[in-house]
Amino acid sequence: MANDLSTPLTGRRRLRRGSGRPHFPVARLLFGVITLIAIGVVLRLVLVEEPNGGLPSIEAGITNTQTGNSVADSAASGPVTLTADPVQYPAGAAAPSGAAPADNAGAPTTDTTILADLSEETSNGPIPRMSSSGETPFAAYRYPFDLAAAPGPKIAIIVTGLGINAQGSYDAISQLPDLVTLAFAPYGKALERTVSAARGGGHEIMLEVPLEPFDYPQNDPGPHTLLTGEPPRQNLDKLFWLMSRFGAYTGLINNMGARFTASAADFAPVMEELGSRGLGYIDDGSSNRSVAEQLAGANKVPFARAGMVIDANPARASILSALASLEAQALDQGSAIGIVSALPISVQALSEWAAELDSKGIALVPASALMK
Incomplete structure (x- = not known):
């Protein structure tokens, strides 16, 4: 030790x-x-070239998931040519008592070709134009509704954002009354088929055009957005690209655009082009600074301004409350226009509400019927 x-x-x-x-x-x-x-x-x-990283895989055939939806099936059954049917949508014609055209009874027709006289070829594809006889795409492709058959209060509903999700668009088309106007975004991969399904189902259609908001580019409505401060020719080139995505529409509706619609210098060439081509324009009502109404009047463009976004709060109770407010507006002013997105909850609430509208003494009308 x-x-x-x-x-x-x-x-x-x-x-x-x-x-x-x-x-x-x-x-x-x-x-x-x-x-x-x-x-x-x-x-x-x-x-070793193995893109699946060793994960197990299996090959399976892809089948059509649109079975059970007659509108989707009719559009997906083969190639579709978009043209305006002169029988289904004759210029200046009127449907009795606000009913759908006779060709839309029962199974929807898919004969929705573009009238040659109302089409102009461009480097991007065909775009609408006024015919040499003065016939306009607005008159030719609008739903032939007789306003005299509905003397009481009137409501028009425009469903926006269609075309991007094909199956969602087919579902909306099959659920909504044909008097509801459908607005398609210019970016879907199957636009010709979804637009053809909408036309075949009796709906009049519009083109959504992306316009510059105040917080652009943080808030970007999409490719080919028309911008303030750009040369008019550049914005018109964008407009022609957007207009060539599909055909047989009555006019345009803005997607965003608070900054652009407030600038007369930038907006005027666009509205002048719409006037010369015989197209209408609907302002979604989101900006009080919009000069769309003044420019539309100066260029003889059929025009209307929406009074309310129905599903700003996309909850069923809020949607139904907004629709009740739209009814009150129609009763007070004689007519009203509402904007609704293509969300499933919005489409379902809207279709149920529309089924009871007649009993309230209010007529559901296409948007073109309220455009001056």
């Missing part, structure tokens, strides 16, 4: 190390194994 206490500390460490079992380099061995595994993984990734 005395010898151990008197032995220097370094000496005791040497004695203890020398007196135990042989040291085995476990840490070094584990490090070497991990290194070899890592090298193997890297070599496999580099040398």
Whole structure:
């Protein structure tokens, strides 16, 4: 004991190390194994072409999920040519008592071709124009509604945002009354088919055009947005691209655009173009600074301004409350226009509300019927 206490500390460490079992380099061995595994993984990734990363896979045929939706099936059954049917949408014609055209009774027709006299070829594709005889796309493609058959208060509903989700668009088309106007965004991959389904179902349609909001580009309505401060020719080139995405529409409705619609210098060339081509324009009512009404009047563009966004709060109770407010506006002013997005909850609430509108003494009308 005395010898151990008197032995220097370094000496005791040497004695203890020398007196135990042989040291085995476990840490070094584990490090070497991990290194070899890592090298193997890297070599496999580099040398073996396997995009699924070794995950199990199976090939399966893709089937059409649109069965059960007659509108979607009729549009997806084969190639569709978008043209205006002169029987279904004759210029200046009127449907008795606000009913759908006779061709829309029962199964919807898919004969919705664009009238050649109302089409102009461009580098982007055909766009609407006024015919040499003065016939306009607004008159040719509008729903032929007889206002005299509905002398009481009137409400027009425009459903926006269609075309981007094809199946959602088909569902909305099949649920909504044909007197509801449908507005399609210019970006969907199957626009010709969804627009054809809408026309075949009896709806009049509009084109949504993206216009610059005040917080652009943080809030971006989409490609080919018309911008303030750009040369008029550049904005018109964008407009022609947007107008060529599909055909047979009565006019345009803005998507955003508080800054653009407030600038007469930028908006005037666009409205002048709509007037010369015989198209209408609806202002969604989101900006009090919009000069759309003045410009539309100066260029003889059929025009209306929406009074309310129905599903600003996309909850069923809020939607029904907004529709009740729209009814009150129609009773007070004689007519009202509401904007609704194509959300499933909005479409369902709207279709149920529309079924009871006649009993309240209010007529549901297409948007073109309220455009001056």
